[in-house]
Amino acid sequence: MIESWRWYGPFDRIGLDEIAQTGATGIVTALHEIPYGEVWPRATIAARRDGIRKAAPGLDWNVAESLPIHERIKRGEGNLVALFANYRQSMANLAAEGIKVICYNFMPLLDWTRTDLQSPVRRGGTCLRFSSPRMAAFEVHMLKRAGAEADYLPETLTAAAIWFQQSSEADRDALLSSIMSGLPGAYDRYDVDGLRAALTLYEGIGRAELRANYARFLQEVVPTAEELGMRLCVHPDDPPRDILGLPRIVSNAEDIGWIMGAVDSTANGLTLCSGSLGANPANDVPAIARQFAPRIHFAHLRNVTKDPDGSFEEAAHLDGDTDMVDLIAALLAEERRRNEAGRADWAIPFRPDHGHEILSDADRDTHPGYPLAGRMRGLAELRGVIRALSHPKVSWA
Structure with a gap:
């Protein structure tokens, strides 16, 4: 090899x-x-x-x-x-x-998708992570995509709502930035309104x-x-x-x-x-x-x-x-x-x-x-x- x-x-x-x-x-x-x-x-x-x-x-x-x-x-x-x-x-x-x-x-539209770019690893260091609750929080509460709730388990939606309620504006900006990071070569990044328009x-x-x-x-x-x-x-x-x-x-x-x-x-x-x-x-x-x-x-x-x-x-x-x-x-x-x-x-x-x-x-x-x-x-x-x-x-x- x-x-x-x-x-x-x-x-x-x-x-x-x-x-x-x-x-x-x-x-x-x-x-x-x-x-x-x-x-x-x-x-x-x-x-x-x-x-x-x-x-x-x-x-x-x-x-x-x-x-x-x-x-x-x-x-x-x-x-x-x-x-x-x-x-x-x-x-x-x-x-x-x-x-x-x-x-x-x-x-x-998107390549690889992650919600966390620096999730802690048990013995030190960080890794990439995809969190279903955070992705649900993004889709349901930030993007407000119609029908998004049907793509997630009820317990995931509950966790998503809790995260969104407790999150700061900086937390939400970081989540959007993480989701947008999986675009190698495509250095234009969407904001929420831009992503919503692109999805149409x-x-x-x-x-x-x-x-x-x-x-x-x-x-x-x-x-x-x-x-x-x-x-x-x-x-x-x-x-x-x-x-x-x-x-x-x-x-x-x-x-x-x-x-x-x-x-x-x-x-x-x-x-x-x-x-x-x-x-x-x-x-x-x-x-x-x-x-x-x-x-x-x-x-x-x-x-x-x-x-x-x-x-x-x-x-x-x-x-x-x-x-x-x-x-x-x-x-x-x-x-x-x-x-x-x-x-x-x-x-x-x-x-x-x-x-x-x-x-x-x-x-x-x-x-x-x-x-x-x-x-x-x-x-x-x-x-x-x-x-x-x-x-x-x-x-x-």
Whole structure:
């Protein structure tokens, strides 16, 4: 497996020289400064790649995360010919510069969603957390979304009302800021009125309509990926449940199976994100990995601990509710199968996804979920599991 590291380019407070010291060799990044829907110029891609190589010899840009999909494509709104053409041209420009793996998502409006960016961890440090009561407080009492109450348990609504009554204006501002933080590359943030207005653009779009729009996207771009020898890999919903009344359609094995079948091609693949899928109690993440192993082109490895009310928080990489050793064994078995079949791109790039803020991380003000020490701890733990399971004297399925 190829050890990789998420880097936000010029926006990142962690330097490439520091990343090199973690032992990672792949850089997962994007041209976040380019607005959604516009072409990523080949010269700009080459400059970013060359800058990575020059700043830290031994590092290389191996995964584009994300080449974002314009919201109009997700809504199926208007004439989309130019947007599809721009996406295909960006793909061609990436491929021309040697970047052949593209991670993307099809989550409407928001990407990953958390209510707390610095929730205390038992032995020190902080983590990201999704609190169902706080999310309910936001939807019901701050956003005042019609019908939001139906999405939560009665006891969750009671806890939400208590939190809202006791919260200060600063508490509510912090909650909004946390929810808005899961927009990598989209640096415009909504206030409550702006979010309410943005949600109206999705009125009338349910699960069936979103699936139809997604199928059209795949039909438009997967043939180009095949021609270019690229691997597209969709990222699961985070959390894997409807949010703000918006449908989520990449949340479980049934969803993934539909996506893989919508355009049945190796180029149409999956980013196996153990944390996103692991937040749904019904998801057996190692089993999902084995089921879709031939279509996994990239992996985000992290762990979560879930609560009965639907809340969850980021756990240490080898702790939490997902059996990370079993999951890694599944990925290594797929690598071995590909290698034995003579496939050139048999190795699966992965990155330690998210991490606790520990030690000096609190002083760095990095992107939420992306500290240096916490992710380096995660990478070291994952590396140890991979090394152990790869040892010739170890037998595993």
